[in-house]
Amino acid sequence: MWVMWKGRFSKPTADLVQRYGESVSYDWRLFRQDIAGSIAHARAQLKAGLLSQEEFNAIESGLKDILKDIEAGNFSWSRELEDVHMNIESELTRRIGAPGAKLHTARSRNDQVATDTRLYCRAEIDEILGKVRHLQRALVMKAKEYADAMMPGYTHLQRAQPVTMGHHLLAYVEMLDRDADRLKDCRRRLNVSPLGSGAIAGSTICLDRHGIAVELGFDAVTENSMDAIADRDYIMEILFDLAVVGAHLSRMSEDVILWCTAEFGFASLSDAHTTGSSLMPQKKNPDVAELTRGKTGRLYGNLTAVMVAVKGLPLTYNRDLQEDKEPLFDSIDTVKLALDVNAEMIAAMTVNTARAREAASDPMLLATDLADYLVRRGVPFRKAHELVGKAVAMSISTGTPLNKLSDEQFASISNAYGTDARDVFELTKAFAQRTNPGAPNSDNTRRRIAYWEGILSK
Incomplete structure (x- = not known):
């Protein structure tokens, strides 16, 4: 198996070390961003005279073919090659030969992964924003349906003053809008290109970093190579933002759970969004709301995991930073699904207006x-x-x-x-x-x- 650092080492990496250190089992999902970044990097190499037009064409075509194969499920990921970057580069070199071996000129996996994760976070934020809006629309639709449905408002879970169901549901629309603003703000801050920062101190081979940034849709380039490599602020920030989304969904879930109890009786969920009991045939359990409440703890845990991993690291790159991805991926997947299922649940919810008014x-x-x-x-x-x-x-x-x-x-x-x-x-x-x-x-x-x-x- 081809190893990127074989010139320095005389013994192969131990199998246990490979298993312990590989990340391709989860960072493979960065393949689109990795390929986009590699094409932009190769184009800068072409402009700098490091690649001929023919070599660039081979690299671009080869990477696009690999992209199609991955999307079609026809790509074999190798644990021995550690990560998404080396799997793609190795396969490219196998397919097109010498030009593939030139691709990594003037870059490191350090600035490569920093670029990939920024691109990934940017794309996921855009998708999550759409899902936030979808849930807001469901809440507004339900608020409109029950705009005048009177119900008690609570403090300390004691009846306090009368409100309406419409007013209550709109409170969550306001919360979600602040969530969207936070995510937009995070997107703005992370949208700078670290590519060209190298392993720590850039490269003596200077490529057009601004041109690469423009091609990849970044607003600017990072101005300090050490910060660019070590920075995981944007991952902590998005994890915080997603944790707050979870907090709001969890609070909404708790309201729904209470409303659906026999003691409250203010609302009822669709059969499609509830489950029964294996023993008690009368039960109709609000599992979606309960799971949302429970999964919020995972969102908090993911944020804490990354913050703890980063807090004691000297500059710049340390392998600890590999541990940022699984929490990131998990929080993104969890919030996206939670937003979708809660939008569906709220849209199908009915309110017992007579019981609430009583x-x-x-x-x-x-x-x-x-x-x-x-x-x-x-x-x-x-x-x-x-x-x-x-x-x-x-x-x-x-x-x-x-x-x-x-x-x-x-x-x-x-x-x-x-x-x-x-x-x-x-x-x-x-x-x-x-x-x-x-x-x-x-x-x-x-x-x-x-x-x-x-x-x-x-």
């Missing part, structure tokens, strides 16, 4: 509105808070719903209460008064739905 009709949810009523009658808020607290205590002690306390009972607490105090508990009126931007007023919700429909239709 829960939202609990008069305790409007206790704060009662305090606002007293404030409008000239009572300082802290005093109003105390007076409403006393009304709540009376409601509980007498077993009388808060909205059914009599004029005499309210008056016994304070003469600040008028005979119109119970009007506060008209749910529709309470919603109509929530007109500030961001509040769950129906008009606000519908305006925001229209906004998102416009954004997401582009």
